Amino acid sequence: MSVSTHMAPEPVEGFPAPEAEQASTAPRRAFSAAQVVAALPGAAKKLNPASQWRNPVMFLVWVGAALTTLIAIAEPFVGGSDDSLPFGFTWGIAVWLWLTVFFANIAESVAEGRGKAQAATLRKTRTTTSARRVVSYDAKADPSASGAATEDVPSGDLGLGDIVLVETGELIPGDGDIVSGIATVDESAITGESAPVVRESGGDRSAVTGGTRVLSDRIVVKITSKPGETFVDRMIALVEGASRQRTPNEIALNILLASLSIVFVVVVLVLNPIASYAASPVSIPVLVALLVCLIPTTIGALLSAIGIAGMDRLVQRNVLAMSGRAVEAAGDVTTLLLDKTGTITYGNRRASAFVPMKGIGSPELAEFASLSSQADPTPEGVSVVELAAAQGIVADMPRGAEPVPFTAQTRMSGLDLVDGTQVRKGASSAVLAWLEASGSPVAPALRAQLMSETDAIAQSGGTPLVVATLSKGAGQVLGVIHLKDVVKDGLRERFGELARDGDPHRDDHG
Structure with missing residues (x-):
């Protein structure tokens, strides 16, 4: 079973900042006065029959409300009022039917409004x-x-x-x-x-x-x-519910509700012919009110709102469900597979270790690795400097040194020092090619050790960065920086909570 979701692991200009949003995603009331007021115009627009017909149950209520209203308007002119009914009875039924339709529209409009609020940051990127x-x-x-x-x-x-x-x-x-x-x-x-x-x-x-x-x-x-x-x-359309497609369960439930409604329509239509043998026929407003009471009005009214609200609750946790099917499937998940990057890790690779080559001291590697990262503003470069500082190696930017920025062509970055020494860090193939092009190829034994270390780091899920120097035509490979995704704090406890939540034998007290 697959659940199609997107998780935004880190803040990017124009996109929501997950940590900030998660801090503000405390449980909120389903409805607030401000949300209801803001939803009123949308609810009024949904009274259009072109919007109502997509929901068979509520469309039936809308037709009943319209019919009852017409009867209430016509009663004083055609004398069709039932003397046994109190004054204003037909108008009362009409008002309650319209309120039923309007309440369903408000519930859906509030759900859509909350989705639109969550999508405001995404929309901001376009402006x-x-x-x-x-x-x-x-x-x-x-x-x-x-x-x-x-x-x-x-x-x-x-x-x-x-x-x-x-x-x-x-x-x-x-x-x-x-x-x-x-x-x-x-x-x-x-x-x-x-x-x-x-x-x-x-x-x-x-x-x-x-x-x-x-x-x-x-x-x-x-x-x-x-x-x-x-x-x-x-993404904005999905979050707002504007392009939300009905899920298989929702379609099946709609078919069931429509079938039940048809059955009850038939029941109500045959009541008067049967009852006329023993009593006076029942008025049409009463039959309409009975029909609305019999059909599954509540379920039909809230069905759309439930689907939109489910996607909205995921968005509050920075999870964008690409379809309602994904939300439904989440309820049947028994095995959880997570993409580690940005999900259970911080989302940025960080330097975790320095691996020196044979004959090179760890402090020397840390010093040159820190030097090569002095002009590197990326999270990876900053983490290299921090790791070296944690080991007691603080290498400030040398005066007169010329930074060499990373490019997609060279796949390296570093510094050119005043004395002519060049320090580089980057992909192993790029660094080796740089040394060879400079007339200082790496010896086979050292190359074999380097490949062994980089392969071991890569197979463990990390990223190896090779550090090398070139001074007076003599090149030297110093070692490898091990970059890896760092697991977020408290993940073990969170997995424990997930395991307990999914335990079928767990009682209500945990």
Whole structure:
């Protein structure tokens, strides 16, 4: 069984901050006065028969209310009032029937309103994210748009086919394809994966999603989604319930309710012919009131609100259910499989250990690893400096040193010191290629040890970063930094609670 959900593990500009939201997700009242007042206009709009017919039970109540109202209006003119009924009886029934329909509409409007409030932050991304649109893009003359004129526009104003420039630290304003350039992109806000991914023009890695952040380099993106049809727009529609599709259980329950309603309509229609043999026929308003009492009005009134409220409660916990089917399936889950990144971990890889090569001391590796990360503002780079400091190694930025930023092409970063020494950290293949290109290839024995250490880290689920130096033409591999996702505090206790909640033999007192 699979449950299609999305979890936002970390705050990204334009997206909700999970920790802050979770702190504010204490149990709230289902209905507040402000929510009811805000839902009144929506409830009034839903009195339109075009909205009511989708719910057979409530549509039947709406027809009964309309019929009773017409009878109440016509009674003084056609003399159809039953003398045995008190004055205003028909109007009383009409009012109660309209109140029944209106209450059902209010319940659904409140549920939708809470979903819209949860989606407000997502919608904000389309109005606050700025885009640099290329005025006239010439793919042949200048594919990288290096000299092209640009204009700043809100991301919501971007249309299909627009060309935009996105540089380091900027948010990608809309869904599209990279037409020029290569960059590393942080897609954690969408996928939950903390490790940045490489996106480049051509091939199957050119697609980018609006709201993700470029961490390095510069890319030219062609917008491929129409306004209102981006990934973020679809998320907003799902949260608000605007595009919520009925689940199989909901469809089955609607069919059952409609069948019962038809049965009771038949019962009410045959009452007068049968009763006329022994008594006077019953008035139509009384029969309508009886029908509304017999049919499952309450279930039909709250069915839509229950589905929307279920998705809303998940959104309050930063879980976006991609369909109502996922919410229903969650109730039948017996085995829980979790994607560790951002779910049971903090969502950012952190340095956990320094693994020196043979003949290299751990303090020396920690010092150069810290040096290579002095100009690295990423969470991984900061964690390297913090790990070295925890081991008593504090390496400040040397005066005159030139930072070498990470790029998707080199897959390395580091420092160039004043004395000519170059310090690099990055992927093992990139570092080895850099040393070889500099005329200082790594000895086979050292390469074998390095590959053994990096393979062991990778197989354990971590990420290895190789640290190396190049001084006066002599290169040296110092060791490996072990990056890994750190498990959040208190997870063991939370899993214990889950196990207890799922124990069928557990009593009410735990």
